[in-house]
Amino acid sequence: MTDEAFEPLDPLIHSPLRLAVLSVLVSVQQADFNFLKKATDATDGNLSTHLAKLEEAGYIRMKKSFRDKKPLTTCSLTDKGRAAFGRYVKALESYLPGRTK
Amino acid sequence: MKDEQAREDIRIIKAMLDRTRSATSESGTLFIAWGVLITLALIATYVLALLKTYRWEWMVWVGITVIGWVYSAIYGYRKDRRTEVKTYIQTAARHLYIGFGACGLLVGIILPRLDAYSHEAIVILIAVITGLLFFVMGGLFEWPLFKWCGLVWWVGAVGLTLVKGQNRILLYTLLFIAAYLVPAIILQAKYKQEKSAP
Numbered sequence: 001m002t003d004e005a006f007e008p009l010d011p012l013i014h015s016p017l018r019l020a021v022l023s024v025l026v027s028v029q030q031a032d033f034n035f036l037k038k039a040t041d042a043t044d045g046n047l048s049t050h051l052a053k054l055e056e057a058g059y060i061r062m063k064k065s066f067r068d069k070k071p072l073t074t075c076s077l078t079d080k081g082r083a084a085f086g087r088y089v090k091a092l093e094s095y096l097p098g099r100t101k
Numbered sequence: 102m103k104d105e106q107a108r109e110d111i112r113i114i115k116a117m118l119d120r121t122r123s124a125t126s127e128s129g130t131l132f133i134a135w136g137v138l139i140t141l142a143l144i145a146t147y148v149l150a151l152l153k154t155y156r157w158e159w160m161v162w163v164g165i166t167v168i169g170w171v172y173s174a175i176y177g178y179r180k181d182r183r184t185e186v187k188t189y190i191q192t193a194a195r196h197l198y199i200g201f202g203a204c205g206l207l208v209g210i211i212l213p214r215l216d217a218y219s220h221e222a223i224v225i226l227i228a229v230i231t232g233l234l235f236f237v238m239g240g241l242f243e244w245p246l247f248k249w250c251g252l253v254w255w256v257g258a259v260g261l262t263l264v265k266g267q268n269r270i271l272l273y274t275l276l277f278i279a280a281y282l283v284p285a286i287i288l289q290a291k292y293k294q295e296k297s298a299p
Contacts, residue, residue: 016113023117028125028188035185039120067182089114095107 007091010084012057017042017050022085025060025077033073051075059084125188126295127242129288131176131198136282138165143274150267158220162210170202190241197241201234221265224273228258231281246284253280 013019020040024031031039037047051073054060059081063074077085142165146158177195208226212218218226236251238244257276264272 014110016109019110020113020117023114024121027118027121028186029192030187031121032185035124038185039117039124092107092110095104096111097104 007094009091010088012053012059013084013088015050017046018054019088021047021050021054021075022059022077022081022088025075026082026085028076030063030074030076033075036075054081057081057084121186121188123295125186125191126292127194127288128292129285131173132285133282133289134172134176135169136277136285138169139277140274140282141165143270143277147267147270147274150270155220159210159214166202166206166210173198173202194238194241197234197237201230204230221269224269225258225261228254228261228273228276232258235280235284244288246287250280250284 013022017040020042021036024036024039033047033051036042036051037044040047042050051060051062055062057080058078061076061078063076065072065074142161145161149155149157149161205227208230209223213220213223232251232254234251235247235254239247239249239251254276257273257280261269261272261276
């Protein structure tokens with residue numbers, strides 16, 4: 001298989017934690033920071049850093065509010081993020097044997 | 102990138118989708134609560150029909166509806182405060198429940214009180230909209246059992262036209278237990294089993 005047969009992967013998604021976050025958000029309307037932390041087994045700091053990168057890229061939307069006087073961060077996927085995730089999954093297929101373009 | 106890495110990415114995507122799906126599965130508690138309330142109301146309706154005291158029937162149903170709505174509102178409010186994730190399916194299902202409740206109120210109480218049709222037709226029309234509720238729920242949550250129950254309700258609606266009076270209420274009660282209460286209990290047992298699995 002030549003290199004030309006592989007589709008380029010979005011470097012913003014090509015990180016296990018960012019991919020995991022987008023995989024959760026693609027199937028939900030919105031998810032709290034705590035849910036994402038539990039689902040991805042990430043630490044607070046690590047998750048915050050990666051969420052900031054995804055938000056900066058316009059892939060996710062973060063809303064900060066309060067629940068029971070405690071800060072609450074809610075994340076959701078943007079249209080741009082959904083499209084990028086779709087392209088990423090399609091590109092992944094080109095790396096699997098028998099599924100090249 | 103090697104194909105092993107691609108496989109690892111796909112494994113991550115699948116694992117996240119599975120975890121999210123498991124975390125957002127429905128317990129069926131509200132469904133069972135409504136099922137118990139309606140079963141009690143059906144038994145009361147049957148007893149009142151036997152005693153030929155029909156004028157109290159509508160009060161039983163109004164009472165059950167008010168209790169059910171208050172319980173649903175409190176349950177929904179508490180669930181919302183605990184929930185960490187919201188899905189499109191949950192939003193769609195919530196609108197479906199509210200729509201079903203509004204249709205039930207119109208078809209079962211308001212329209213018959215306005216003499217739009219005979220009281221005898223109520224259970225038939227309720228069976229039709231219950232069939233719709235189950236069929237759509239089955240499709241939304243990918244529960245084939247509920248889709249089958251939807252079909253049973255629609256066949257049952259036709260079957261209800263073949264019997265009259267108290268027997269119609271009795272047949273409806275049996276239909277309700279078999280195609281509403283039992284599937285809801287099965288759903289909750291499945292939910293508990295999934296939650297207790299390692």
